[in-house]
Amino acid sequence: MSRVRYRGPAGTRLNRRRVLAIAATAGVGVSVAGVAGLSLAGENEAKDDGQPLVISVRDASKGTIDIFKGGSKKTVTNKKLAAELVKAAKA
Amino acid sequence: MSSHREAPEISKDPVADSSDLYAFVSPDDPDTVTIIANYVPMQLPASGPNFFEFGDDVLYEIHIDANGDARPDVTYQFRFRTELRNDKTFLYNTGQIKSLDDENWNRRQFFSVTKVDSHGKSTVLHSKLPCPPCNVGKISIPDYAKLAEDAVAKLKTGEKVFAGQRADAFFVDLGSIFDLGTLRPFQDKHLVGQSLFNYAGKAVNAVDKLNVHSIALQIPLHMVRRDGKKKVRATDPGAVIGVWTSASRRQVQVRQGDKKNADVEVGPQVQVSRLGNPLVNEVVIPMAQKDLFNSLEPKEDKRFSAFVEQPELAQLLPVLYPGLFDNLAALNKAKTPRADLVAVLLTGIPDGLIDGFQNTTGDTKADMLRLNTAIPPVKAPKKFGLLDGDLAGFPNGRRIEDDVVSISIKAVAGVTFALVDAKFKPDAAAGLVEQGLSIKDASAPLLKKFPFLGTPFDGFNNP
Numbered sequence: 001m002s003r004v005r006y007r008g009p010a011g012t013r014l015n016r017r018r019v020l021a022i023a024a025t026a027g028v029g030v031s032v033a034g035v036a037g038l039s040l041a042g043e044n045e046a047k048d049d050g051q052p053l054v055i056s057v058r059d060a061s062k063g064t065i066d067i068f069k070g071g072s073k074k075t076v077t078n079k080k081l082a083a084e085l086v087k088a089a090k091a
Numbered sequence: 092m093s094s095h096r097e098a099p100e101i102s103k104d105p106v107a108d109s110s111d112l113y114a115f116v117s118p119d120d121p122d123t124v125t126i127i128a129n130y131v132p133m134q135l136p137a138s139g140p141n142f143f144e145f146g147d148d149v150l151y152e153i154h155i156d157a158n159g160d161a162r163p164d165v166t167y168q169f170r171f172r173t174e175l176r177n178d179k180t181f182l183y184n185t186g187q188i189k190s191l192d193d194e195n196w197n198r199r200q201f202f203s204v205t206k207v208d209s210h211g212k213s214t215v216l217h218s219k220l221p222c223p224p225c226n227v228g229k230i231s232i233p234d235y236a237k238l239a240e241d242a243v244a245k246l247k248t249g250e251k252v253f254a255g256q257r258a259d260a261f262f263v264d265l266g267s268i269f270d271l272g273t274l275r276p277f278q279d280k281h282l283v284g285q286s287l288f289n290y291a292g293k294a295v296n297a298v299d300k301l302n303v304h305s306i307a308l309q310i311p312l313h314m315v316r317r318d319g320k321k322k323v324r325a326t327d328p329g330a331v332i333g334v335w336t337s338a339s340r341r342q343v344q345v346r347q348g349d350k351k352n353a354d355v356e357v358g359p360q361v362q363v364s365r366l367g368n369p370l371v372n373e374v375v376i377p378m379a380q381k382d383l384f385n386s387l388e389p390k391e392d393k394r395f396s397a398f399v400e401q402p403e404l405a406q407l408l409p410v411l412y413p414g415l416f417d418n419l420a421a422l423n424k425a426k427t428p429r430a431d432l433v434a435v436l437l438t439g440i441p442d443g444l445i446d447g448f449q450n451t452t453g454d455t456k457a458d459m460l461r462l463n464t465a466i467p468p469v470k471a472p473k474k475f476g477l478l479d480g481d482l483a484g485f486p487n488g489r490r491i492e493d494d495v496v497s498i499s500i501k502a503v504a505g506v507t508f509a510l511v512d513a514k515f516k517p518d519a520a521a522g523l524v525e526q527g528l529s530i531k532d533a534s535a536p537l538l539k540k541f542p543f544l545g546t547p548f549d550g551f552n553n554p
Contacts, residue, residue, distance in 0.1 A: 052355040054343045068343045068358035 060086045094366045095132035095298075097373040098381030101364045105131055106146035107338040109366040110303060111261050114334040114460050114488040117309055118468040119540040123251075124315060126153055127307045127491075127542065128336035128366070129259070134302040137550035142183055142225035143256065144200050145171040145304055149338050150360050153308060156333035157317035161390040161457030165315060166207040169254060169306050171222075173200045184224070188232045191221045191241050199224070202254050204246065216246050222255040226302070228551025236546050243541060251309035256302050257544035258535030260491045262528040265297035268496070272404075272411045276527040277520075282411050294527030299534050300548050306336075307542035312464050325465040326442060331450050333439075333459030334488075335367035335389055362386050367458040368436050368486070369495040375402055375436075389457035392437060396456050399436055400428040404503045415520035419505045422515065431507040435486045440477075444510045448482050462488030474529050478506060491537060491544065497525035 054068040063079030095110035096102035110132035117125040130151065134143045145151070150170060154163035177185065177197050186195035200222040207213050223242040226235050243253045267273040271283060275292030278284040313321045315332050323330040342358030364385050366372070375398050376384045384395065401423075409420035434440045439451035439461040450461040469483045474494040476484025478501055485493040501507075504521035530537070535545035 052345075052357050054345060054355060054357050056343070070357060071341075071359060073342060073358045 055085070057082050057085050094369060094371075094373055098385050099378070100382045101385055104363060105133070106144075107149045107340060107364050108132055109336050109338060109364045110259075111369065112334065112336050112366045112460055112489065113491055114332075114462045115490045116312075116462070116464060116466065116468050116483065116488075117541065118470075120309065121467055122321070123309045123311050124332070124462065124464055125307065125309045125541060125543065126155075126334055127305055127544065128153055129257075129261075129303040129305050130338065131304040132259070132301075133298065134256070134259075134304075136226065136300070136302055136548040136553040138225070139227065139550060140181055140183060142198075142227065143302070143304060144173060144198075144225075145169075145202070145222070145254065147171050147173050148344075148356055149340060151306055152337045152339070153306065154335050154337065155315050156389075156452065156457075156459060157315060157329075159328070159331070159333070159452035159455060161333065161388070161392070161452075161455045161459065162209075163207070164209040164317070167250075167308055168205040168207060168213075169202050170205070171200055171202045171254075172219075173198065184227060184231050187230075188224055188227075188238070189234070191223065191238060196224055204250075204252055206248070216248055216250070217244065217252075220244050220252065220254070225256045226547040226549040228549045230551060232549070235549065239546065249311050249314065251307075251541050253305070253307040253542040255304065256547040257305040257542065258533070258547045259298055259301050259303045260530065260533045260535065260537060260544055261298055262296045262494070262530065262532045263298060263496050264294045264526050264528060266295060267292075268526065272407055274500075274524065274526055277412065277415075277524065280412050280415060282413055292527075294532070296528050296532040299532060300553055302547040303544075305542060305544055307544070309541045316464060323465050325447060325463055326449065327465065328451070328453075330463050330465040331439060331452055331461055332464060333367070333389070333452050333457065333461050335365055335459050337362050337365040337388075339363060362388070365389075367460050369489065370499050371399075371436060371458050374404055374499075375399060377403070389459050390455065392458050393456045395458075396433065396437060399432050400430075401426065402429065402432060402503055404500075405429070405505075408504055412520065416504060416518045418516055418518045419521065422505060422508065427512075429508065430511045432502060434511070435502055435507060440486070440510075445477070445482075448477070448487070450487050460489055461486070475501070475525075478502070492530040494525070494529060496528075500524055500526070 051070050056066040058064045058066050060082045063077045063082040065076050065082055067074045101108045109130055111129040113127040117123045131143050153167045155165040157164040183198050184196050188196045201219045203218045204216040205213050206216050223239045242255055245251050267275050273281050273284055275294045278292045279288040313319050317329045339360035339362045341356035342361045345355040347353045372381055372384050406423055409416040437456040441451045442449035450463040466482050472490055472492040473479040473481035475498055476493045477487055478498055484490055485495050485498055505517040506521045508515050509517055537543055537545050
């Protein structure tokens with residue numbers, strides 16, 4: 001999905017928005033996305049404060065959770081957290 | 092478009108679909124190598140109101156292996172960003188576009204260039220370079236060639252770079268080849284065609300008058316050779332480089348619907364397309380593994396070597412053209428591994444098989460376009476390249492003029508097997524077979540200098 005930057009006559013950009021979205025895939029997966037800003041080039045990934053974060057429950061029964069942030073992916077195991085996320089998705 | 096729409100998944104993602112890769116010693120500057128990676132294939136010139144562009148959400152890369160391990164020693168990364176000037180109009184341009192910063196040009200695209208070394212260290216070579224517009228038509232863009240020329244940038248580090256729309260110069264008779272392997276010049280010899288035709292047909296360039304989006308680099312040779320030497324002999328292993336291109340997308344995408352500017356792309360880059368030698372994923376790799384092939388790096392290609400050693404196309408030729416490929420049929424029956432094709436596609440051709448030539452990168456089997464950078468360009472390229480004694484042509488790298496379709500068919504038909512087995516006599520048809528096209532069947536003339544691919548076909552004259 002291409003994101004276009006709008007530059008008005010004075011060269012100003014659209015204001016940044018912050019969105020929290022919860023999406024669940026059928027059965028097993030749960031994703032939580034916290035979004036801030038329009039960073040796209042991927043060349044400033046070290047400056048990660050406020051960057052989008054996506055959590056995906058890959059296997060709720062084992063508590064396997066993938067955490068995506070910037071250009072990285074980390075996997076943690078936390079059955080309690082996974083169960084809570086699944087519960088939140090069903091709410 | 093030797094690799095356009097070549098795999099099921101990437102055929103649905105044209106923005107990330109690598110269609111052709113060229114690598115050759117530059118005829119306009121023989122101390123440099125020109126590498127061109129084409130994406131976004133099969134563009135109709137009349138494509139308004141939303142003209143073609145690179146993907147802002149795609150990481151495009153050109154990789155160069157200098158030491159034969161099938162891992163990149165130098166990678167150039169290209170990231171794109173689209174900007175709108177005017178959010179009150181539906182138009183791509185609200186008047187004539189006469190310069191790259193023309194106020195009338197509403198939707199512009201810019202790109203950054205990052206160089207990554209063998210240790211993974213990244214250096215941004217330029218953070219914002221302009222692409223030229225698409226060639227809307229002569230009413231909107233009176234001097235397109237000048238605009239495109241202005242979009243060629245010389246980086247402080249010595250490379251030239253260009254990214255934008257070009258006329259596709261590939262030539263292939265897609266319509267006949269994928270209609271049960273028919274080659275129109277030999278249609279009356281075809282298993283089915285012989286009952287339909289009693290004459291040789293004339294080939295049709297199915298991709299003529301279509302455009303692509305090209306990423307072109309011209310790099311001083313010493314910057315890509317393993318020892319950094321400015322001069323090397325053609326016999327020197329350090330003269331050979333391996334080249335491939337890839338496109339990747341973030342692992343996670345979250346779409347926000349009407350809040351489009353809040354869409355999220357995070358996670359590691361996942362490779363969705365790659366291209367080294369032409370036609371490998373297109374006609375060598377089985378359908379069931381094409382998407383897998385696109386997701387892997389060349390260093391993983393050993394797993395695909397069986398398809399090169401016993402290519403399906405070699406089995407088909409004697410069946411599709413009865414009586415013309417009997418020697419090939421015997422070779423197939425003996426199940427002799429095609430060491431010639433392994434050399435051409437996966438390891439490079441070792442010294443001693445062709446006088447004055449080698450482009451081997453060692454034993455690591457990897458699909459890379461291998462270029463012996465010490466072989467100078469020729470004034471009159473021969474379309475069958477190395478097979479016709481033109482050492483500067485495919486499979487020594489790949490020039491725009493090379494008829495890689497015919498070269499590949501000839502090689503698979505057995506012409507190159509004689510290089511590794513002197514007792515093998517190729518069928519007469521193997522030397523004669525070709526698709527029947529040349530660069531002259533690509534209507535847009537090539538440029539004599541970088542980026543070489545011609546002015547894109549404009550929408551006004553090519554509706």
